[in-house]
Amino acid sequence: MQKKSTEVLVIGGGVTGCGVLFDLAQRGFKATLLERGALSMGTSGRFHGLLHSGGRYAVNDPDAAHECIVENQILRKVMPHCIEDTGGMFVSTPDDPPEFADEFYQACHKVSIPATEISIEEMLRREPLLNPKIRRVFTVPDASVETWDACRSLVVSAAEHGAETLEFHEVTELLKEGNKVVGAVAINKVTGETVTITADLIVSAVGAWGGRLAAMADCDVTVHAGKGTMIAMNYRMVNTVVNRCVHPSGSDGDIIVPIGTVAVIGTTSVRVDDPDNYPIEEWEVKLMMEEGEKMVPSFRKFRALRAWAGVRPLYQEKGAASDLRAVTRKYALLDHSPRDGVDNFVTITGGKWTTYRMMAEDTVDLVCKKLDTTRACRTAETTLHNPHGESKYHTLGSRLQKLETGEFDGQLICECEIVTRNQIEANLATNDRHIINDLRRDLRVGMGPCQGGFCTYRVAGLMHKNKQLTTQQTNKALVDFLQERWKGMNTVLWGQHLRQMQLDEGIYMGVLGLDKLPPGLSGIDEKRVAEVETEGYYEVS
């Protein structure tokens, strides 16, 4: 068994945990982060990708709305490489209560969200596919945000201040001495090894899993898991984030976010018991297709590429009523010493992606107080490093431009997302890659309309050719990646997309016969399929 020690241990590698780690490191704490999967594989990697202006909460939760607009402006400065300034619109369709529009407008101004009404003609000039029957439109400073880059930037910047990040380490036990938490036991999911880490203070930033982790320290914390489903459509039908101008409670599928080459509609909101297991249901898909049409009348003519779901961490105060949407979207920072009589242990949960920095600042302020020191937070003024060393790495336009100017000359491996062999080989050379999904997160291979039909085989072939993987590992990597894609797709297969899937099936079964390699060689292992099923790891937003 491996033993380590640190000053502050952060558990959870979503945006909150990464944000806390960076803030701690910048304030001079020795800090370590443990994440059971890859960074951002929890809710932060399965969200809607929207940097909220706060407009959505202006009417019913003005405090949350205000937090959003403040943080929205800060994040634009500190992580410009992760943000695409799409702008946002709130549209009042014929299906929406007309009186809400004025209420919305006034509420925005009360919390300093710069909402501006524009004419329908102006709206259609900017977004020609929007419903011409929309009655009122307000613009707000919404944006879209790239979570993989953000989390990576945070831990890379934290590392420069000496912090350590351990991915694929699942905490299975919290160590207690009397009423003090003194460390954690984690299992390295790659090697199976056990690691014990002692620390002066432990921060739980595990989102929807917060209740489970707190229970390991005998604290009673209720975090509900609120499932939300999103669907990516194969066409960037709008360039602006479009929100329905409605009361957020009781409304589903009312936001469309343009991300890369696609547009994503979401979300539903359903309470689930198990944050690790929440199938997408057919009614959710149907509903979103119908709601999409209200904003973009031609919505259903586009192809739904894939659907995924994430779980919102919804904290419920001890003894409070448990209606889901009534639970605040504000965050909860719990000091378990006064609350539960358990020392050296703090939980941060709830909130939103947009407010992660503020949550981290508050958390580290509490850490300072508990460790009896005063150190100022500087995360609102520090621009994060871009791990790719260039801006807007993930936008197709910038890559297309590079390809055209010859900068990325090389073989096109993924035609949909314009990923070249040079890029893949460079990535393979600097990283220890075992699954195609790693490349997907870094380079977006297999994310486009063909859903990996062609590039999966090509990437696997290259990984094998470059001796990154043995023959057997290559077969496994192929099967796993295809299975994972399947999981994201099979809830939205009909029409053209179903034809595409049958072509992909033809390629991998008819042409390649991948399913008929002998068992020891094929990587088709029923248990693994089941794991991919329930873990559903790394779905990208």
Next chain:
Amino acid sequence: MSLYDTVVIGAGLAGLTTACHLQNKGQRVMLIGHGVGALVLGSGCIDVLGYQPVESVEPVRAWPDKLSSFMADHPQHPYSLLGETKINEALHAFQGLTETEYQQNGSENWLVPSAVGAIHPTCLAPPSIAKGHLGDTASMLIVGFEELRDFYPALISQNISAQNLGIETESLTLNLPEPGASKLNITPIELATLFEQADFRQQLVSVIKARCQDYDRIGFPAVLGLGRHAKVVVDLEKQLGRPVFEVGTLPPSVPGRRLFEALKHTFVQAKGRMNIGTKVVAGEVKDGRVTQVQIETTNRLKPIIAENYVLATGGILGGGIQTDDQGRVWEPVFNLPIDHNSNRQTWFTPKFLSPVGQPVSSYGVVVNDRLNPIEDTRPIADNLYIVGSLLAHADWTQGRTGYGVALTTAKHVADLLG
């Protein structure tokens, strides 16, 4: 009097073969295809039965031995409807149909390597593919090219080796000689046209020759020429002094394209009329007979009238079956009934490479033994015939029966009408 004896709708293997047979029998045939079908996607080999039980990973050696148990397991499959004799007649008739040679390995399947080095059991194969037969232990060198993204020779050779077939296998990846050298994104079809140039082959041979001496046969990606394929192979074999074979690539498939061109040639030589790029949008049924179909032209719908109509529009991939987000499943030309479950959650299994098939892939048109579509047991139109993957219970992934079904059903309709 109608202008045509038969209108065939769909230009995949099923439609093309039906059209060729009928035209050869002296009928006046009109073939209408929206696209060119799955022929240009697949390997170009005719699979009849590759696995039985279908979920087994052990390839069928002699398919006639396994056919009756396959039929017993799949009583509604088109094979079960038409029987073994018809399959054999269809294979035989197909071999005489075009100038392209297709070989059968007695009653055994060919076991040819795929582009991951898996075994592909198939019944009829062009000689260039059959020479890669893995039942033969002659050693092989698999050659690929840096410029070709759709073929990884080391993966192929190592997967073959790992299956302990007693075949010594090695790989070699080369850069293409001029004029291929700068073509980083070359497609199999483009590469096939380069192989037709003697110069290009000459340069390749000079690089490969010294490095292939220890191997009995040499495998290339299936790009050894299009129209002049046979000459290309003969020339390479002569120069390299050993048999040369082809291994399929990702689509587009060059052997599939050769077969498509060969069938088209047969049909046109026999003075068949064909119209590719045109969609049949509707058909009319009156008193149990089809009276016309309508095609899309630039400004109007145009009726086409014949005595008989053959619908070969394929399954979901071909466009013969349509689906939507509301769980509707329909046949778009005649609106023939498709038995289906409208809850989309029942269309799929949790597994992508499903050993039991995706339920949605078995959806199709139910027919009687004359291949007329039926409602309950009554034919909907007795001059309308269904062939190929539009048929119900014909999911080709199950047992790998794709082109076998296309040929057998095509032959049956040709026999009924000719």
